[in-house]
Structures are given as C-alpha cells and as structure tokens.
Amino acid sequence: MRGAPGAAGRGAVARLPGRLAFLPLLLAIGAGLAFGLAAPAAAAHMHVLTEAFIRVLGWLMCPLIFCMLVDGAAALGRNRGLGRIGLAMLGYFGAMSLLSMVAGLLAGWVLEPGIGMASASAGGAALAQPGAGTGAGVVAGYALPHWMHLLPPLQANNLVVLALALPLGLVAGTRARTPFLGAVDRARNILLAAVRIVLWLSPLAAFGAMASAAARAGLASLLPLLRFIFAINLVSVLFVFVVYGGVARLIRLPLLRFIAFLRDELVLVAVTGASLAVLAPLSDKLERLGCPRRLTDIVLPFSYSLNLAGTYLYIAMALVFLAEASAVPLGWHELAVMLGVGLLSTKGAVGVAGSALATLATTAALLHVLPADSVAMLVAIDKTMKCRLLTNVLGHGLACIVLALRDGSLDRDALRSALAVRP
Known part of the structure; x- marks a missing residue:
C-alpha cells in the first residue's frame, strides 16, 4: 500500500537508524577486536552483551x-486472488x-574439506572448550540478569507460531474488520517500533561478540577448520551469484x-549473528523497492522459516x-540419505545465533552414521559462519520481489528509482 498515509514516514524511520548505525557498528567491531586482543580475560565476559541483545x-x-502472519493470512481470507501467492x-x-x-552436499563431496583431519571425537572435545557454556546464559562466570531468563529465547523452530497464526488470520x-484484527494491527506497529529501538543497541552487541570471539578463538585450534570456513564461504558466494544471479537476470533485477x-x-546481520534483527527494516526496504506491504507481510515470515538457502548450504x-x-x-x-533427512529436519529453522548448530546436531542424530560428539567440532567456529545468514537475507528479499512480480503487484518504477540512487 504505497499510497497509504504514513508509508513515507515509516521508510524514513527505517532509513535513519540504518545510516546512523553503519559507522557505530564498524567502530564497535574494531573496538571489540582491539579489546579482545589486549585484555582477553576481561573481554571473554563481553559475550553477555550479545546474549542479552538476542534474548530481548x-x-x-x-x-x-x-502478528504479521495473522494480518497476512487475514488478507488472504479477504482477497482470494492472493491465494495464488501461497x-x-x-x-x-x-x-x-x-x-x-x-x-x-556436492560441494562438500568435491572439495573434501574434512579429509585428513584428526578423529572427530578428539578434535571435537578440544575445539568445543572455547565455546563451552555459550547459549546457556552463563559466560566465563558472568550470567544474564535474572529477569532475562523470563524472556523466551529465539527458538530454532517457529512452525508452532505459523500453525497458530494462519488459521486465526484466515478465519x-x-x-468484516473485527476488533481482533484491529488489536493485532496495533500490536504489530508497537512491536515494529520496539524492534527499531532495540536495534539502536546493536553496536553494543557487536562489540560484545567481537571482543569475546577475539579473546576465545586461538589460531592454533582453528587451523584445522580453515579449509571448511573457506569452502563454505566460497560456495555461498557462488550460490548467490549463480543461483540468485540467474533468478535476478530472469526478472531483470540488477543483483x-x-x-x-x-x-x-547485511552489516547488521553480520555483526549480530541474527537475521531476525533486520526483519522490520528489510520489510521497509522492500516496500521502497515496489513490493506492497500486504505481500511482504505474508512472504517474509514464511521465508524466514522455509526459505533459508544459506542455512541449508551450511x-x-x-x-x-x-x-x-x-x-x-x-x-x-549416503548423499541421497543426507539430502532427504536434511530437507525434512531443516524446515522451520530460523536464521539466528545457534539455530543452525542445533538443527545440524538434530540432523546428524537422525542420520545415525556420525559420531554423537562430532558436531562439537564446529562449536568453535559456528559464530563465524555469517555467510549463511547473509545468503538467507538476500534470499528473503529476492523472494519477495519474485513473488510480487508473479502476483503482478510489483511497482517497477519504484524498483528502478530505488536502485538508481543510494538508499
């Protein structure tokens, strides 16, 4: 609803934090890196800043x-033409x-990043030590404030939310417009505003993550995994430019x-390790690109659960x-079995800190062919796998443009105008 009152205001609100946050995020990364190298004992405690940010x-x-799903499903119920989008x-x-x-699977099979490594159990135990306790709320003797344990953490699967919201919205x-939908719309606007306020604290989260990583990650312990880090980043870049690039070429989008x-x-996702952090600003950016809000409110929540190409690659x-x-x-x-099990187990995995590792552990357990402790080998480098989140975010945005074009609701003039100038 590009002509709706207040749409321009929402876009301005989204642009302001993005522009002001870019430089502080970079400064926070640099400060965290310097602090982690200069005072590793103290810097190891700083991960609690990121933990608190992700929890809130x-x-x-x-x-x-x-709220977005209820509103989007209600639009589907009112306008049967939108059913084609589903x-x-x-x-x-x-x-x-x-x-x-x-x-x-094919890239791992061809590149063979794990060939010649030591025993998974021995290596996993050693490499898991730097990250021990991560995600449990206690880091290097520092714990989150008690009240934060009352807040539900981000889960690796939000299919329950999907299952509850969709029938409510469709009914x-x-x-006719009901008080329930009015309350959902008001709650959605309040939550969007709250998310944007929390995002102003993202430099603190970036500082904490970088300081803790610099204090904990020893080069000697990470050397055996450098091949895997290089391989997954290489394959992610190729996937973006080959697969996403092919889709973009078909719809005449300059990638x-x-x-x-x-x-x-993308910078915010890279430093916080949570792609959900950009859900609200991404929705605003897509509206500026010509995707109607009624469509992004439907597609984005589903995309965050079912369209995670970067996570699947990883x-x-x-x-x-x-x-x-x-x-x-x-x-x-064996590759075919991994493909089948992986496609089932990864559905609904949200691209947030720790979710991919949890999903990987679940998938490995279902396969019954890998040592139980083998996933621990990746704990030390899991937070460096930003490529999967960046690939996911690009995929979310591209999906909205593709589906808006398929629906005939994409504003091509807005798209050309937005991409012709700096956002």
Whole structure:
C-alpha cells in the first residue's frame, strides 16, 4: 500500500537508524577486536552483551511474526486472488531449498574439506572448550540478569507460531474488520517500533561478540577448520551469484545494486549473528523497492522459516565435512540419505545465533552414521559462519520481489528509482 498515509514516514524511520548505525557498528567491531586482543580475560565476559541483545530481540520477534502472519493470512481470507501467492511461494521456497541442499552436499563431496583431519571425537572435545557454556546464559562466570531468563529465547523452530497464526488470520479475514484484527494491527506497529529501538543497541552487541570471539578463538585450534570456513564461504558466494544471479537476470533485477541497497541490513546481520534483527527494516526496504506491504507481510515470515538457502548450504556441507573428518565413507547413496533427512529436519529453522548448530546436531542424530560428539567440532567456529545468514537475507528479499512480480503487484518504477540512487 504505497499510497497509504504514513508509508513515507515509516521508510524514513527505517532509513535513519540504518545510516546512523553503519559507522557505530564498524567502530564497535574494531573496538571489540582491539579489546579482545589486549585484555582477553576481561573481554571473554563481553559475550553477555550479545546474549542479552538476542534474548530481548527474541522476546519481540516471536509476537511480531505472529502478528504479521495473522494480518497476512487475514488478507488472504479477504482477497482470494492472493491465494495464488501461497502456491507460488511454496513452489519457489521448495526449489531453493532443494538447490541449496544439493549444492552444499556436492560441494562438500568435491572439495573434501574434512579429509585428513584428526578423529572427530578428539578434535571435537578440544575445539568445543572455547565455546563451552555459550547459549546457556552463563559466560566465563558472568550470567544474564535474572529477569532475562523470563524472556523466551529465539527458538530454532517457529512452525508452532505459523500453525497458530494462519488459521486465526484466515478465519478473521472471512469476516468484516473485527476488533481482533484491529488489536493485532496495533500490536504489530508497537512491536515494529520496539524492534527499531532495540536495534539502536546493536553496536553494543557487536562489540560484545567481537571482543569475546577475539579473546576465545586461538589460531592454533582453528587451523584445522580453515579449509571448511573457506569452502563454505566460497560456495555461498557462488550460490548467490549463480543461483540468485540467474533468478535476478530472469526478472531483470540488477543483483549487485540490490545487494548494495541492502548493505546496512547485511552489516547488521553480520555483526549480530541474527537475521531476525533486520526483519522490520528489510520489510521497509522492500516496500521502497515496489513490493506492497500486504505481500511482504505474508512472504517474509514464511521465508524466514522455509526459505533459508544459506542455512541449508551450511548444514549440507557440514554433514559432509563431519563425515569425512570421522572417516565415514560417502557415496551417492549416503548423499541421497543426507539430502532427504536434511530437507525434512531443516524446515522451520530460523536464521539466528545457534539455530543452525542445533538443527545440524538434530540432523546428524537422525542420520545415525556420525559420531554423537562430532558436531562439537564446529562449536568453535559456528559464530563465524555469517555467510549463511547473509545468503538467507538476500534470499528473503529476492523472494519477495519474485513473488510480487508473479502476483503482478510489483511497482517497477519504484524498483528502478530505488536502485538508481543510494538508499
């Protein structure tokens, strides 16, 4: 609803934090790195800043996604023409999931990043030590404030939220405007404003994450994993430019300009390790690109659960890496089993800190071919896997543009205007 009153105001609000946050985020990264190297004992405690930021963000994002889904489902119920979006959306997400999983498995099989590594159990125990306790709320003797344990953390699966919100929205959409939908809309606006306020604290989260990482990560312990880090980043870049680039070419979208347009959101995701942190500003940016709000409110929440190409790439390559490091023989049959199990277990995995590792551990357990402790090998480097989150965010934005074009609601003039100038 590009002509709706206040739309320009919302865009301005979204642009202001992005512009002002870019430089502080970079300064926070540099300060965190220097502090971590100069005073590692003290810097190891700083991870609590990131932990608190993610916990508060998680408390806000769960109800925000619920409200967006209810509102979007109600629009589907009112306008049967929007039902076409659902089928196209599921088809597109399914194709991207399959492509990314296949690409990750084949890349790991060809590049063989885990060949020649030490025993998974021995290496895993050693490498897990620097990250011990991460995510449990206690870091190097420092604990989160007690009240924060009352806030629900971000979960690795939000399909329960989807299942609850969709029928409520569809039923409400079949009736005239109800007080329930009015309350949902007001709650959505309040939560969006709250998220933007929390995002002003992202430099503190970036400082804490970088200081803690610099204090904990020893080069000697990470050397055996550098090949895997290089491989997953290389494959992610290739996936973006080959697969996303192919889709962008089909819809006549300049991919490099699109990436530059989302640079503030990509930087924020890279330093916080939470792609949900950019849900609100990404929605505003997509509206400026010509995607109607009614469509992004439907597509984005589903995309954050079902369209995670970067996460699927990472999990697929990690499974092959762990199998090679554990000396488990891999052939076409084993790869096919990994593909099937991976496609099922990764659905609904949200791109936030720790979710990919949890999903990877679940997938490895379901396969019954990898040592139980092999996933611990990746704990020390899990937070460096920013490529998966960046790939996810680009995929979310591209999906909205593709589906808006498919729906016939994409404003091409707005798209050309937005990409012709600096956002």
